[in-house]
Amino acid sequence: MRWTRRTPREARRMPWKNGGGTTLELAVEPAGATLETGFAWRLSSAEVAVSGPFSAFPGIERTLLLIAGDGFRLDFGGHGTVTLDRSLEPVRFSGDWPAGAILLGGPCVDFNLMADPARCRTRLEVQRLENSRRLSLDAATVLVFAARGVVSVPALDLHLGQGHLLRVDGGAGDLALVPGYGGGTAVIVVRID
Incomplete structure (x- = not known):
């Protein structure tokens, strides 16, 4: 068994794919993978400070949870909407879907799991x-x-x-x-x- 601990201070701060903010990358596989090289899976946490579009991740499954704040409503275009206003309740959606967030109050913090279903479960x-x-x-x-x-x-x-x-x-x-x-x-x- 191998184990590691990572603190928020040790996480890699990265720009959002769409340039709208930054995220703390907590873990990624393979190690050192980037948005450009692709990944099997990635865990991150981000502050959502303003309403706006989410980055597109074609072929990736996403699971999002609210960690802090009032939350936001996710609009998936033709795939419907969901309100993420209850702490630690996961919402799963396709990275292929267009997604926009509308804040329900002030800034929020989320937790995001992204995975390539062709490479992992x-x-x-x-x-x-x-x-x-x-x-x-x-x-x-x-x-x-x-x-x-x-x-x-x-x-x-x-x-x-x-x-x-x-x-x-x-x-x-x-x-x-x-x-x-x-x-x-x-x-x-x-x-x-």
């Missing part, structure tokens, strides 16, 4: 941690993003602060996740094969 779930929970390492890569609060991983002698990402490759069995004091701890778990 992804599963995303949100876990709200009131007590210690076992995390199954049942995929080639398991990613844990601390969306709210602090999470301890005793087997790795590791604490994940809010916004930190744990990546485990080639693991087997499981790991305990222990929420910090104060309640409200939540993680986004992504499994990739």
